[in-house]
Amino acid sequence: MTVWDRPEPPTRPAPLDRERIVAAAIALADEGGLEAVSLRKVAARLDVGPMRLYGYISTKEELFDLMVDEVHAEILPEEQPRDWREVLRIRAHRTRQATLRHEWLADLLGGRPTLGPNALAVTEATLAALDGLADLDTVMRAVETVGAYFTGAIRREIANLRAERATGLSKLDWQRASGPHVTRMLATGRFPALAKAVHDGTDVDAEVSFATGLDWVLDAVAVKLGCE
Amino acid sequence: MTVWDRPEPPTRPAPLDRERIVAAAIALADEGGLEAVSLRKVAARLDVGPMRLYGYISTKEELFDLMVDEVHAEILPEEQPRDWREVLRIRAHRTRQATLRHEWLADLLGGRPTLGPNALAVTEATLAALDGLADLDTVMRAVETVGAYFTGAIRREIANLRAERATGLSKLDWQRASGPHVTRMLATGRFPALAKAVHDGTDVDAEVSFATGLDWVLDAVAVKLGCE
DNA sequence: TAATCGATAAATACAGTATATCGCCATGAG
DNA sequence: CTCATGGCGATATACTGTATTTATCGATTA
Incomplete structure:
Protein backbone atom coordinates (compact mmCIF):
# COMPACT_ATOMS: atom_id res chain seq x y z
CA MET A 1 0.00 0.00 0.00
CA THR A 2 1.54 3.25 -1.14
CA VAL A 3 0.62 6.78 -0.35
CA TRP A 4 -1.39 6.81 -3.54
CA ASP A 5 -3.65 4.13 -2.31
CA ARG A 6 -4.14 5.78 0.99
CA PRO A 7 -7.49 7.46 0.97
CA GLU A 8 -7.46 11.21 1.04
CA PRO A 9 -8.10 12.73 4.39
CA PRO A 10 -11.77 13.42 4.66
CA THR A 11 -11.19 16.79 2.97
CA ARG A 12 -14.00 18.32 4.85
CA PRO A 13 -15.69 20.42 2.19
CA ALA A 14 -14.36 23.93 1.85
CA PRO A 15 -16.13 26.15 4.34
CA LEU A 16 -19.29 27.53 2.96
CA ASP A 17 -19.89 31.21 2.52
CA ARG A 18 -22.15 33.47 0.54
CA GLU A 19 -19.60 33.93 -2.19
CA ARG A 20 -19.36 30.26 -2.94
CA ILE A 21 -23.11 29.86 -2.83
CA VAL A 22 -23.71 32.77 -5.15
CA ALA A 23 -21.01 31.58 -7.51
CA ALA A 24 -22.60 28.15 -7.70
CA ALA A 25 -26.01 29.64 -8.31
CA ILE A 26 -24.69 31.85 -11.07
CA ALA A 27 -22.95 28.93 -12.71
CA LEU A 28 -26.18 26.98 -12.62
CA ALA A 29 -28.13 29.90 -14.05
CA ASP A 30 -25.57 30.50 -16.78
CA GLU A 31 -25.91 26.89 -17.83
CA GLY A 32 -29.63 26.34 -17.59
CA GLY A 33 -31.34 29.64 -16.99
CA LEU A 34 -32.93 30.94 -13.84
CA GLU A 35 -35.35 28.06 -13.64
CA ALA A 36 -32.41 25.69 -13.32
CA VAL A 37 -31.50 27.33 -10.04
CA SER A 38 -32.99 25.46 -7.14
CA LEU A 39 -31.65 25.50 -3.64
CA ARG A 40 -31.26 21.78 -3.85
CA LYS A 41 -29.16 21.93 -6.97
CA VAL A 42 -27.04 24.76 -5.62
CA ALA A 43 -26.44 22.77 -2.49
CA ALA A 44 -25.67 19.63 -4.47
CA ARG A 45 -23.09 21.49 -6.51
CA LEU A 46 -21.39 22.44 -3.27
CA ASP A 47 -21.65 18.90 -1.92
CA VAL A 48 -23.79 20.00 0.92
CA GLY A 49 -27.27 19.39 2.23
CA PRO A 50 -29.93 21.80 1.04
CA MET A 51 -30.56 23.17 4.51
CA ARG A 52 -26.99 24.28 4.95
CA LEU A 53 -27.72 27.19 2.65
CA TYR A 54 -30.17 28.69 5.08
CA GLY A 55 -27.33 29.55 7.34
CA TYR A 56 -26.12 32.03 4.76
CA ILE A 57 -29.20 33.15 2.94
CA SER A 58 -32.68 33.30 4.29
CA THR A 59 -34.70 32.84 1.17
CA LYS A 60 -34.36 32.07 -2.48
CA GLU A 61 -35.30 35.59 -3.44
CA GLU A 62 -32.37 36.82 -1.39
CA LEU A 63 -30.11 34.50 -3.34
CA PHE A 64 -31.37 36.08 -6.55
CA ASP A 65 -30.65 39.53 -5.17
CA LEU A 66 -27.13 38.44 -4.38
CA MET A 67 -26.69 37.05 -7.87
CA VAL A 68 -27.81 40.31 -9.41
CA ASP A 69 -25.47 42.29 -7.24
CA GLU A 70 -22.61 40.00 -8.09
CA MET B 1 -92.25 22.17 -0.28
CA THR B 2 -92.04 25.18 -2.58
CA VAL B 3 -89.94 25.77 -5.61
CA TRP B 4 -87.46 27.51 -3.37
CA ASP B 5 -86.85 24.38 -1.42
CA ARG B 6 -86.42 22.35 -4.50
CA PRO B 7 -82.74 21.75 -5.04
CA GLU B 8 -81.25 23.34 -8.08
CA PRO B 9 -80.66 21.01 -10.96
CA PRO B 10 -77.12 19.76 -10.73
CA THR B 11 -75.93 22.84 -12.61
CA ARG B 12 -73.20 20.99 -14.30
CA PRO B 13 -70.33 23.51 -14.25
CA ALA B 14 -70.42 25.94 -17.12
CA PRO B 15 -68.45 24.54 -20.03
CA LEU B 16 -64.83 25.40 -19.76
CA ASP B 17 -63.06 27.59 -22.25
CA ARG B 18 -59.92 29.65 -22.44
CA GLU B 19 -61.76 32.81 -21.54
CA ARG B 20 -63.02 31.45 -18.26
CA ILE B 21 -59.65 29.99 -17.43
CA VAL B 22 -57.82 33.20 -18.17
CA ALA B 23 -60.37 35.22 -16.23
CA ALA B 24 -59.93 32.98 -13.21
CA ALA B 25 -56.17 33.21 -13.44
CA ILE B 26 -56.32 36.99 -13.67
CA ALA B 27 -58.61 37.19 -10.68
CA LEU B 28 -56.20 35.05 -8.71
CA ALA B 29 -53.24 37.16 -9.78
CA ASP B 30 -55.03 40.40 -8.97
CA GLU B 31 -55.68 39.13 -5.48
CA GLY B 32 -52.42 37.48 -4.61
CA GLY B 33 -49.87 38.30 -7.26
CA LEU B 34 -48.44 36.07 -9.94
CA GLU B 35 -47.11 33.57 -7.46
CA ALA B 36 -50.67 32.94 -6.29
CA VAL B 37 -51.48 31.58 -9.71
CA SER B 38 -51.10 27.85 -9.80
CA LEU B 39 -52.90 25.57 -12.19
CA ARG B 40 -54.40 23.82 -9.22
CA LYS B 41 -55.86 26.99 -7.78
CA VAL B 42 -57.15 28.14 -11.13
CA ALA B 43 -58.81 24.79 -11.61
CA ALA B 44 -60.19 24.84 -8.08
CA ARG B 45 -61.74 28.23 -8.67
CA LEU B 46 -63.52 26.77 -11.67
CA ASP B 47 -64.60 23.70 -9.73
CA VAL B 48 -62.66 21.44 -11.98
CA GLY B 49 -59.79 19.03 -11.73
CA PRO B 50 -56.36 20.45 -12.43
CA MET B 51 -55.86 18.31 -15.49
CA ARG B 52 -58.92 19.68 -17.23
CA LEU B 53 -56.98 22.85 -17.95
CA TYR B 54 -54.59 21.04 -20.21
CA GLY B 55 -57.34 20.61 -22.71
CA TYR B 56 -57.30 24.35 -23.26
CA ILE B 57 -53.79 25.43 -22.50
CA SER B 58 -50.67 23.40 -22.90
CA THR B 59 -48.45 24.94 -20.29
CA LYS B 60 -48.47 27.46 -17.52
CA GLU B 61 -46.35 29.84 -19.52
CA GLU B 62 -49.00 29.83 -22.19
CA LEU B 63 -51.56 30.77 -19.57
CA PHE B 64 -49.39 33.74 -18.63
CA ASP B 65 -49.20 34.78 -22.26
CA LEU B 66 -52.97 34.67 -22.48
CA MET B 67 -53.29 36.74 -19.33
CA VAL B 68 -50.97 39.37 -20.72
CA ASP B 69 -52.87 39.51 -23.95
CA GLU B 70 -56.15 39.81 -22.13
C1' DT C 1 -9.48 12.46 31.54
C1' DA C 2 -14.37 12.32 31.49
C1' DA C 3 -18.46 14.29 30.93
C1' DT C 4 -21.61 17.61 29.68
C1' DC C 5 -23.08 21.37 26.87
C1' DG C 6 -23.75 24.08 22.71
C1' DA C 7 -23.55 24.79 18.16
C1' DT C 8 -23.50 23.01 13.70
C1' DA C 9 -24.76 19.91 10.07
C1' DA C 10 -27.65 16.32 8.35
C1' DA C 11 -31.85 13.93 7.66
C1' DT C 12 -36.43 13.81 7.53
C1' DA C 13 -40.88 15.93 6.89
C1' DC C 14 -44.46 18.68 4.79
C1' DA C 15 -47.13 21.10 1.77
C1' DG C 16 -47.31 22.50 -2.66
C1' DT C 17 -45.86 22.67 -7.75
C1' DA C 18 -46.25 21.32 -13.05
C1' DT C 19 -47.25 17.79 -15.77
C1' DA C 20 -47.89 12.48 -17.66
C1' DT C 21 -50.55 8.66 -17.65
C1' DC C 22 -54.26 5.56 -16.96
C1' DG C 23 -58.92 4.08 -16.48
C1' DC C 24 -63.77 5.09 -16.24
C1' DC C 25 -68.07 6.50 -17.86
C1' DA C 26 -71.26 8.58 -20.61
C1' DT C 27 -72.82 9.69 -24.88
C1' DG C 28 -72.94 9.04 -29.55
C1' DA C 29 -73.30 5.90 -33.75
C1' DG C 30 -74.28 1.56 -35.99
C1' DC D 1 -78.58 -3.06 -27.68
C1' DT D 2 -73.82 -2.93 -28.37
C1' DC D 3 -69.78 -0.90 -29.02
C1' DA D 4 -66.48 2.63 -29.52
C1' DT D 5 -64.68 7.16 -28.85
C1' DG D 6 -63.43 10.83 -26.51
C1' DG D 7 -63.70 13.85 -22.67
C1' DC D 8 -62.93 13.85 -17.72
C1' DG D 9 -61.29 12.50 -13.07
C1' DA D 10 -58.12 10.47 -10.22
C1' DT D 11 -53.76 8.92 -9.51
C1' DA D 12 -48.68 9.15 -10.11
C1' DT D 13 -44.03 11.22 -10.56
C1' DA D 14 -40.52 14.07 -9.88
C1' DC D 15 -39.53 18.42 -8.05
C1' DT D 16 -39.82 22.63 -5.34
C1' DG D 17 -38.92 25.84 -0.93
C1' DT D 18 -38.69 25.59 3.70
C1' DA D 19 -39.62 23.89 8.93
C1' DT D 20 -38.46 20.77 12.25
C1' DT D 21 -36.22 17.24 14.35
C1' DT D 22 -32.25 14.32 15.00
C1' DA D 23 -27.44 13.34 15.11
C1' DT D 24 -22.68 14.67 15.47
C1' DC D 25 -18.73 16.77 16.85
C1' DG D 26 -15.84 20.29 19.25
C1' DA D 27 -15.03 22.83 23.12
C1' DT D 28 -15.45 23.66 28.02
C1' DT D 29 -15.65 22.43 32.49
C1' DA D 30 -15.48 19.20 36.62
Missing part, protein backbone atom coordinates in the same frame (compact mmCIF):
# COMPACT_ATOMS: atom_id res chain seq x y z
CA VAL A 71 -23.09 40.71 -11.78
CA HIS A 72 -23.09 44.41 -11.04
CA ALA A 73 -19.45 44.00 -10.19
CA GLU A 74 -18.90 43.22 -13.86
CA ILE A 75 -20.93 46.21 -14.86
CA LEU A 76 -19.02 48.84 -12.95
CA PRO A 77 -16.14 49.85 -15.23
CA GLU A 78 -12.68 49.99 -13.74
CA GLU A 79 -12.20 53.58 -14.79
CA GLN A 80 -14.88 56.11 -15.51
CA PRO A 81 -14.74 58.50 -18.43
CA ARG A 82 -15.05 62.20 -17.67
CA ASP A 83 -18.01 62.92 -19.87
CA TRP A 84 -21.35 62.36 -18.17
CA ARG A 85 -22.83 61.19 -21.43
CA GLU A 86 -20.13 58.63 -21.88
CA VAL A 87 -20.69 57.43 -18.34
CA LEU A 88 -24.36 56.80 -19.02
CA ARG A 89 -23.69 55.21 -22.37
CA ILE A 90 -21.07 52.90 -21.03
CA ARG A 91 -23.22 51.88 -18.12
CA ALA A 92 -25.97 50.94 -20.54
CA HIS A 93 -23.67 48.99 -22.80
CA ARG A 94 -21.97 47.20 -19.96
CA THR A 95 -25.30 46.21 -18.52
CA ARG A 96 -26.30 44.88 -21.88
CA GLN A 97 -23.07 42.95 -22.28
CA ALA A 98 -23.38 41.48 -18.82
CA THR A 99 -26.90 40.38 -19.65
CA LEU A 100 -25.72 38.73 -22.83
CA ARG A 101 -23.22 36.83 -20.74
CA HIS A 102 -25.82 36.01 -18.09
CA GLU A 103 -29.13 35.86 -19.86
CA TRP A 104 -31.03 35.15 -16.68
CA LEU A 105 -30.25 38.69 -15.62
CA ALA A 106 -32.90 39.82 -18.06
CA ASP A 107 -35.52 38.06 -15.94
CA LEU A 108 -34.42 39.92 -12.86
CA LEU A 109 -33.60 43.35 -14.30
CA GLY A 110 -35.85 45.96 -12.84
CA GLY A 111 -37.80 43.37 -10.94
CA ARG A 112 -36.63 44.53 -7.54
CA PRO A 113 -34.72 47.55 -6.27
CA THR A 114 -31.00 46.81 -6.39
CA LEU A 115 -29.50 47.70 -3.06
CA GLY A 116 -26.41 45.51 -2.90
CA PRO A 117 -22.98 47.05 -2.54
CA ASN A 118 -21.98 46.62 -6.17
CA ALA A 119 -25.23 47.99 -7.49
CA LEU A 120 -24.93 50.91 -5.13
CA ALA A 121 -21.42 51.51 -6.39
CA VAL A 122 -22.71 51.63 -9.93
CA THR A 123 -25.40 54.10 -8.95
CA GLU A 124 -22.89 56.15 -7.02
CA ALA A 125 -20.57 56.37 -10.00
CA THR A 126 -23.41 57.42 -12.22
CA LEU A 127 -24.72 60.06 -9.89
CA ALA A 128 -21.22 61.38 -9.30
CA ALA A 129 -20.74 61.84 -13.01
CA LEU A 130 -23.90 63.90 -13.30
CA ASP A 131 -23.49 65.80 -10.06
CA GLY A 132 -23.87 69.51 -10.46
CA LEU A 133 -24.96 69.41 -14.09
CA ALA A 134 -28.43 70.47 -13.07
CA ASP A 135 -30.68 70.48 -10.03
CA LEU A 136 -30.89 67.17 -8.29
CA ASP A 137 -34.40 66.37 -9.44
CA THR A 138 -33.44 66.77 -13.06
CA VAL A 139 -30.35 64.65 -12.59
CA MET A 140 -32.37 61.91 -10.97
CA ARG A 141 -34.90 62.03 -13.73
CA ALA A 142 -32.12 61.76 -16.26
CA VAL A 143 -30.54 58.74 -14.61
CA GLU A 144 -33.86 57.01 -14.18
CA THR A 145 -35.00 57.70 -17.70
CA VAL A 146 -31.86 56.27 -19.21
CA GLY A 147 -32.08 53.35 -16.82
CA ALA A 148 -35.67 52.67 -17.75
CA TYR A 149 -34.73 52.68 -21.41
CA PHE A 150 -31.89 50.27 -21.29
CA THR A 151 -33.60 47.99 -18.84
CA GLY A 152 -36.59 47.69 -21.11
CA ALA A 153 -34.53 47.43 -24.26
CA ILE A 154 -32.34 44.67 -22.86
CA ARG A 155 -35.31 42.69 -21.67
CA ARG A 156 -36.94 42.89 -25.05
CA GLU A 157 -33.76 41.94 -26.84
CA ILE A 158 -33.33 38.85 -24.72
CA ALA A 159 -36.98 37.97 -25.07
CA ASN A 160 -36.71 38.10 -28.83
CA LEU A 161 -33.47 36.20 -28.80
CA ARG A 162 -35.07 33.42 -26.82
CA ALA A 163 -38.09 33.35 -29.05
CA GLU A 164 -35.89 33.02 -32.11
CA ARG A 165 -33.92 30.31 -30.44
CA ALA A 166 -37.02 28.42 -29.40
CA THR A 167 -38.78 28.57 -32.73
CA GLY A 168 -35.69 27.59 -34.59
CA LEU A 169 -33.66 30.04 -36.56
CA SER A 170 -35.51 33.09 -37.82
CA LYS A 171 -35.02 36.74 -37.26
CA LEU A 172 -37.43 39.59 -37.40
CA ASP A 173 -39.92 37.70 -39.52
CA TRP A 174 -42.12 36.36 -36.78
CA GLN A 175 -44.28 34.86 -39.43
CA ARG A 176 -42.86 31.42 -39.83
CA ALA A 177 -41.23 31.95 -36.47
CA SER A 178 -44.17 31.94 -34.13
CA GLY A 179 -45.92 29.32 -36.15
CA PRO A 180 -49.09 29.68 -38.12
CA HIS A 181 -50.72 31.88 -35.53
CA VAL A 182 -49.18 35.21 -36.41
CA THR A 183 -49.23 34.37 -40.08
CA ARG A 184 -52.94 33.78 -39.90
CA MET A 185 -53.40 36.99 -37.96
CA LEU A 186 -51.55 39.00 -40.53
CA ALA A 187 -53.42 37.30 -43.33
CA THR A 188 -56.72 38.53 -41.94
CA GLY A 189 -55.84 41.98 -43.16
CA ARG A 190 -56.73 43.47 -39.80
CA PHE A 191 -53.15 44.54 -39.29
CA PRO A 192 -52.00 46.31 -42.43
CA ALA A 193 -49.38 48.53 -40.83
CA LEU A 194 -47.94 45.62 -38.94
CA ALA A 195 -47.96 43.43 -42.01
CA LYS A 196 -46.12 46.09 -43.90
CA ALA A 197 -43.59 46.43 -41.11
CA VAL A 198 -43.00 42.71 -41.04
CA HIS A 199 -42.75 42.55 -44.81
CA ASP A 200 -40.62 45.59 -45.51
CA GLY A 201 -38.66 45.77 -42.28
CA THR A 202 -34.95 45.32 -42.40
CA ASP A 203 -33.80 43.39 -39.41
CA VAL A 204 -31.16 45.59 -37.94
CA ASP A 205 -28.43 44.37 -35.70
CA ALA A 206 -29.61 44.23 -32.12
CA GLU A 207 -26.64 46.14 -30.80
CA VAL A 208 -27.04 48.88 -33.37
CA SER A 209 -30.69 49.24 -32.56
CA PHE A 210 -29.91 49.34 -28.86
CA ALA A 211 -27.23 51.96 -29.37
CA THR A 212 -29.40 54.08 -31.60
CA GLY A 213 -32.31 54.23 -29.17
CA LEU A 214 -29.86 54.92 -26.40
CA ASP A 215 -28.37 57.83 -28.29
CA TRP A 216 -31.80 59.28 -28.86
CA VAL A 217 -32.57 59.12 -25.18
CA LEU A 218 -29.18 60.59 -24.35
CA ASP A 219 -29.84 63.43 -26.76
CA ALA A 220 -33.08 64.20 -24.99
CA VAL A 221 -31.39 64.03 -21.62
CA ALA A 222 -28.64 66.35 -22.81
CA VAL A 223 -31.20 68.96 -23.73
CA LYS A 224 -32.93 68.76 -20.38
CA LEU A 225 -29.66 68.91 -18.52
CA GLY A 226 -28.80 71.99 -20.50
CA CYS A 227 -25.70 70.41 -21.98
CA GLU A 228 -26.43 70.34 -25.65
CA VAL B 71 -54.92 42.90 -20.34
CA HIS B 72 -53.86 44.37 -23.65
CA ALA B 73 -57.55 44.62 -24.43
CA GLU B 74 -57.73 47.21 -21.64
CA ILE B 75 -54.73 49.00 -23.04
CA LEU B 76 -56.00 49.57 -26.55
CA PRO B 77 -58.02 52.78 -26.39
CA GLU B 78 -61.45 52.80 -27.97
CA GLU B 79 -60.60 55.75 -30.15
CA GLN B 80 -57.17 56.87 -31.23
CA PRO B 81 -56.10 60.48 -31.28
CA ARG B 82 -54.77 61.85 -34.56
CA ASP B 83 -51.43 63.02 -33.31
CA TRP B 84 -48.75 60.33 -33.42
CA ARG B 85 -47.22 61.72 -30.28
CA GLU B 86 -50.48 61.52 -28.45
CA VAL B 87 -50.88 57.95 -29.60
CA LEU B 88 -47.55 56.97 -28.12
CA ARG B 89 -48.14 58.91 -24.95
CA ILE B 90 -51.54 57.40 -24.38
CA ARG B 91 -50.28 53.92 -25.05
CA ALA B 92 -47.63 54.41 -22.40
CA HIS B 93 -50.05 55.80 -19.87
CA ARG B 94 -52.66 53.17 -20.49
CA THR B 95 -50.06 50.46 -20.10
CA ARG B 96 -49.03 52.01 -16.84
CA GLN B 97 -52.60 52.27 -15.60
CA ALA B 98 -53.31 48.69 -16.56
CA THR B 99 -50.23 47.62 -14.64
CA LEU B 100 -51.36 49.53 -11.59
CA ARG B 101 -54.64 47.66 -11.80
CA HIS B 102 -52.87 44.35 -12.39
CA GLU B 103 -49.55 44.62 -10.65
CA TRP B 104 -48.49 41.16 -11.75
CA LEU B 105 -48.26 42.52 -15.27
CA ALA B 106 -45.04 44.21 -14.22
CA ASP B 107 -43.48 40.78 -13.75
CA LEU B 108 -44.39 39.77 -17.27
CA LEU B 109 -43.87 43.03 -19.15
CA GLY B 110 -41.16 42.62 -21.72
CA GLY B 111 -40.43 39.11 -20.55
CA ARG B 112 -41.69 37.49 -23.71
CA PRO B 113 -42.73 38.75 -27.13
CA THR B 114 -46.42 39.61 -27.08
CA LEU B 115 -48.05 37.99 -30.06
CA GLY B 116 -51.65 37.64 -28.96
CA PRO B 117 -54.44 39.28 -30.92
CA ASN B 118 -54.96 42.15 -28.52
CA ALA B 119 -51.29 42.92 -28.24
CA LEU B 120 -51.00 42.80 -32.00
CA ALA B 121 -53.93 45.20 -32.25
CA VAL B 122 -52.12 47.60 -29.95
CA THR B 123 -48.98 47.37 -32.04
CA GLU B 124 -50.99 47.79 -35.19
CA ALA B 125 -52.64 50.94 -33.92
CA THR B 126 -49.29 52.35 -32.91
CA LEU B 127 -47.60 51.59 -36.19
CA ALA B 128 -50.55 52.95 -38.13
CA ALA B 129 -50.28 56.23 -36.27
CA LEU B 130 -46.62 56.58 -37.20
CA ASP B 131 -46.93 55.26 -40.70
CA GLY B 132 -45.33 57.51 -43.27
CA LEU B 133 -43.78 59.90 -40.80
CA ALA B 134 -40.37 58.59 -41.70
CA ASP B 135 -38.75 55.56 -43.23
CA LEU B 136 -39.83 52.31 -41.69
CA ASP B 137 -36.61 51.67 -39.84
CA THR B 138 -36.83 54.98 -38.07
CA VAL B 139 -40.46 54.44 -37.20
CA MET B 140 -39.70 51.02 -35.75
CA ARG B 141 -36.84 52.44 -33.75
CA ALA B 142 -39.15 55.12 -32.42
CA VAL B 143 -41.84 52.68 -31.35
CA GLU B 144 -39.34 50.35 -29.75
CA THR B 145 -37.50 53.09 -27.95
CA VAL B 146 -40.65 54.46 -26.42
CA GLY B 147 -41.75 50.95 -25.58
CA ALA B 148 -38.45 50.15 -23.93
CA TYR B 149 -38.75 53.29 -21.84
CA PHE B 150 -42.20 52.77 -20.48
CA THR B 151 -41.69 49.08 -19.96
CA GLY B 152 -38.63 49.74 -17.87
CA ALA B 153 -40.16 52.66 -16.06
CA ILE B 154 -43.28 50.77 -15.12
CA ARG B 155 -41.32 47.82 -13.84
CA ARG B 156 -39.19 50.04 -11.68
CA GLU B 157 -42.18 51.90 -10.35
CA ILE B 158 -43.90 48.69 -9.33
CA ALA B 159 -40.69 47.33 -7.85
CA ASN B 160 -40.31 50.41 -5.68
CA LEU B 161 -43.95 50.35 -4.75
CA ARG B 162 -43.64 46.80 -3.55
CA ALA B 163 -40.48 47.54 -1.64
CA GLU B 164 -42.16 50.42 0.13
CA ARG B 165 -45.14 48.26 0.89
CA ALA B 166 -42.98 45.44 2.21
CA THR B 167 -40.75 47.56 4.42
CA GLY B 168 -43.67 49.46 5.82
CA LEU B 169 -44.43 53.00 4.82
CA SER B 170 -41.53 55.01 3.50
CA LYS B 171 -40.92 56.66 0.20
CA LEU B 172 -37.72 57.62 -1.46
CA ASP B 173 -35.71 57.38 1.73
CA TRP B 174 -34.50 53.84 1.41
CA GLN B 175 -32.52 54.37 4.49
CA ARG B 176 -34.86 53.20 7.19
CA ALA B 177 -36.75 51.40 4.49
CA SER B 178 -34.35 48.69 3.51
CA GLY B 179 -33.22 48.25 7.06
CA PRO B 180 -29.85 49.05 8.49
CA HIS B 181 -28.02 47.74 5.47
CA VAL B 182 -28.31 50.75 3.20
CA THR B 183 -27.93 53.10 6.11
CA ARG B 184 -24.67 51.47 7.00
CA MET B 185 -23.56 51.60 3.41
CA LEU B 186 -24.27 55.27 3.14
CA ALA B 187 -22.60 55.93 6.46
CA THR B 188 -19.35 54.49 5.17
CA GLY B 189 -18.87 57.61 3.10
CA ARG B 190 -18.12 55.55 0.03
CA PHE B 191 -21.25 56.86 -1.65
CA PRO B 192 -21.26 60.61 -1.28
CA ALA B 193 -23.28 61.43 -4.37
CA LEU B 194 -25.84 58.81 -3.52
CA ALA B 195 -26.02 59.99 0.07
CA LYS B 196 -26.62 63.49 -1.10
CA ALA B 197 -29.30 62.31 -3.47
CA VAL B 198 -31.05 60.40 -0.73
CA HIS B 199 -30.73 63.29 1.66
CA ASP B 200 -31.66 66.19 -0.58
CA GLY B 201 -33.94 64.40 -3.02
CA THR B 202 -37.55 65.41 -3.19
CA ASP B 203 -39.70 62.40 -3.73
CA VAL B 204 -41.72 63.30 -6.75
CA ASP B 205 -45.03 61.76 -7.61
CA ALA B 206 -44.52 58.54 -9.53
CA GLU B 207 -46.92 59.51 -12.29
CA VAL B 208 -45.27 62.87 -12.76
CA SER B 209 -41.87 61.29 -12.95
CA PHE B 210 -43.16 58.74 -15.43
CA ALA B 211 -44.77 61.41 -17.58
CA THR B 212 -41.70 63.62 -17.50
CA GLY B 213 -39.33 60.91 -18.64
CA LEU B 214 -41.83 59.92 -21.28
CA ASP B 215 -42.00 63.45 -22.60
CA TRP B 216 -38.23 63.59 -22.83
CA VAL B 217 -38.16 60.43 -24.85
CA LEU B 218 -41.00 61.67 -27.02
CA ASP B 219 -39.10 64.89 -27.63
CA ALA B 220 -36.12 62.92 -28.82
CA VAL B 221 -38.28 60.75 -31.02
CA ALA B 222 -39.93 63.81 -32.51
CA VAL B 223 -36.57 65.16 -33.55
CA LYS B 224 -35.55 61.89 -35.17
CA LEU B 225 -38.86 61.58 -36.96
CA GLY B 226 -38.38 65.09 -38.25
CA CYS B 227 -41.55 66.34 -36.59
CA GLU B 228 -40.31 68.93 -34.16
